[in-house]
Amino acid sequence: MKELSGDSKIVLGYFYSGLVWGVIGLLIGLLISVQMWDAAFNFGEYFSFGRLRIVHTNVLAYGLGLFTIMGLFYYIVIRLTKRPLLFPKLAVITMWIYNIVVLAGMITLFMGLNQSLEYAEFEWPVDLGVVVVWVLFSVNILGTIITRKEKQMYVSLWYIIATIVAIALLYIVNNLSLIATLGKSYHLFAGLNSANVEWWYGHNIVGFLFTMPILAMFYYFLPKSTGLPIYSHRLSIISFWSLIFVYMWTGAHHLVYTPLPDWLQTLGIVFTMILIAPSWGSVVNGYMTVEPDWSRLRTHYLTKFFIAGITFYGLQTLQGPSQGIRAVSALVHYTDWVPGHVHMGTMGWVVLTITAAMYYVVSKIYKVDIFSVKLANTHFWLVLVGQVMFSITMWITGIRQGLMWKSLNADGTLLYTFMDGLVGNYPYWQLRTVSGAIFIVGMLVFLYNFIMTIVKGERALASNR
Ligand code: HEM
């Protein structure tokens, strides 16, 4: 009797979890985008912008993001080590515990229990849950890698190991707190030290959640899905080690023009500039891999996803360093420019790469073609258009805001009131809602296509039984 292997069921379980959290997080994103131009859409304190914005970021990062990343890591590690998962039952238990932790996190954020540190908002009991989950996950992944049957360590494994070690380090250090009550704690670091540690964490958690794991996938799935070998293994390893060396030093670029000592800001900015090189090492490697046959962009739907994804990564890693420069930061910091940057990375690079990898995995697991390539193309274009519209709208209004805030009368007083700037944002914020809606429709098309592929696969299995 034919049925899916245990390992494949585990991978799917993580995908399902991620997708459920993804739908919740995206719909909340749409709601908060409306709340920004119509306050009537705030429904009591629990469903007000202040609470929901944090639910949006956390549920998408730790729910949609981390669950799908964990599922894809299991899939990649099993194949690159040429052995089954070391503790399959533990992977199932980890999945359930993690779902409970994310649910607890979401509920407590709705209740307003919040550490007031961006991307580290969960209060300490939820943090403990996250740490337990990460230890269980790490034991399984690292254990499988250590006991591997394949001696060669392909570059994706290095990215996976880096993700595991760095997230543990970042999460534990920045969440060290003095506990006051069950629902309230205070950052162990005070004042400026608190800000410095928080942004060391804040920058790197984005990197080790939205860059390293996605590069692990990119290096694995691009050659697998195109059948073209990666252009240069050596370049991939050099990019990896230089990225690891440079990344951790750049957090201070979030604190330009703050009381943080000037030399620390400058150090952060210098490393931020250097970061372009290792980032583009991977971009070039991706392009050169497809270089022998660019026609695949037309003929093979997944190539399009991966190449568009790495292009967004390339743009993101040029825009990011430019934002670190003092003159640019003075204009764009605190404005909508930054959400424009954020969503190009998340909705572009991360989402395109992860969804392409999930199409590939589900069709491999079931040994069937995906339900509809046409729908996959529709999904691609909706996500692309929604994303580009979102970011361009935010960049325009961001620059507009920055310039308005800095415009002075001849006597040195402000030319515009804060309200002038705010009201001017409304049309752009409305356009963001439209772009977000387009993106979400694209994601729903993906969801449908993904589920229908599973239905197709289950039918194929049943007919072989
Ligand atoms: C996978 C997709 C997405 C991810 C991972 C994501 C992640 C994030 C993150 C990290 C932030 C914080 C940005 C900052 O502090 O600068 C944010 C803010 C926000 N996101 Fe998303 N987002 C996604 C999709 C969406 C969509 C589809 C919408 C719908 C319009 C949306 C609307 C918003 C809004 C309105 C904010 C608040 C901006 C502000 O406070 O000025 N997001 N999102």
Ligand code: HEM
């Ligand atoms: C070379 C790579 C990158 C560099 C140097 C960089 C740099 C920066 C800088 C300087 C800011 C602060 C902007 C400001 O507030 O004035 C920022 C914000 C942000 N970036 Fe990037 N970025 C890079 C790549 C990425 C990627 C690939 C992603 C996601 C996929 C990303 C996500 C974010 C997020 C979420 C924030 C908002 C942080 C907040 O809440 O304030 N960045 N980035």
